[in-house]
Amino acid sequence: MxxxxxxxxxxxxxxxxxxxxxxxxxxxxxxxxxxxxxxxxxxxxxxxxxxxxxxxxxxxGPVEVDGVDNMTYIGNILVTVNPYVDLLIDGLDVMGTYRNQPIASMPPHVYGIAEGMYQNLLHDGVDQVVIISGESGAGKTEAFKRILRHLAASSEGDQITWGSAAQGVLESTPLLESFGNATTLRNDNSSRFGKFVEVFFSGPSIIGARVTNYLLEKSRVVQQSPGERNYHIFYQLLSGLDKDTKDAHYLTSISDFAYLQYGKASKVASRSDPEALQVLLNCWSNLRFTGEDMDLCLRIMSGVLHLGNVEFGERDGPNPF
Structure with missing residues (x-):
């Protein structure tokens, strides 16, 4: 190679x-x-x-950063530091500059890693793998999304077709984030699960993908630390659904559900839950979820929240059991 x-x-x-x-x-x-x-x-x-x-x-040495101070290469490893600000180096125009370019000829960037994988796949015809690791808040979720975006754009020739497999891969990320991400003290959009993502190609084109989830932090559903939130989906539904839909599923407000009170952080300045819900609903539709699928999901989410409000107490008198 x-x-x-x-x-x-x-x-x-x-x-x-x-x-x-x-x-x-x-x-x-x-x-x-x-x-x-x-x-x-x-x-x-x-x-x-x-x-x-x-x-x-x-x-x-010497390792050049080429003006992007939060990224550098060590061998074939990209090392990044999350700046927690938009550096304006992730747009489609920047991504396009990495297309068909040798990885060593461009400044360090996750797009360079994605392009190197794509070119190796086309030229060598062997499976490619990238491992994204780091502590909480390091930027793993954003790096993952940018790699998928670059692969999808390369697969579709920059114009991602509605209904294509490439679009479906991209549409899956908001869904995974809504149900698997939460706000923590270190990260407003922290993934609370691991995922193994397989993207399948036929020649240069994406034909499908498979996501295997594991190690979901189930305990977060029933208990959160101070300053942290439950999973995004609960806040999105309660703040973004219209009144009729909420009434039909016995949903009211965030303050009415015990599972959403422990962290005392129902709102996060960097996130708009109503806007995130609209993105999720669009993804549901684009991924061909039916109205019945969506209704079942809402019923399950409502059931989880109401279970958290169940209280147990002692009964006076003889024990009937």
């Missing part, structure tokens, strides 16, 4: 492994599809090596 790896560019010093059971120091001379040329001193002799598969690469 050609080593068009993130962060490996001309002038960068690297530690690399050729299978000699020790790391070698070298300087990258050029990066091409047929291999990476590295200048290194081996046994006292300066050699120019053409390496087709760099293993255990570690960049030791």
């Amino acid at each position: 050609a080593p068009s790896m993130a962060g490996i560019r001309e002038g960068v010093r690297i530690l690399f492994d050729l299978g000699y059971m020790k790391d070698l120091m070298g300087e990258v001379c050029s990066v091409r599809r047929d291999g990476t040329q590295v200048r290194s001193t081996i046994d006292g002799e300066v050699k120019i090596l053409n390496i087709k598969n760099l293993r255990r690469v570690r960049v030791v």
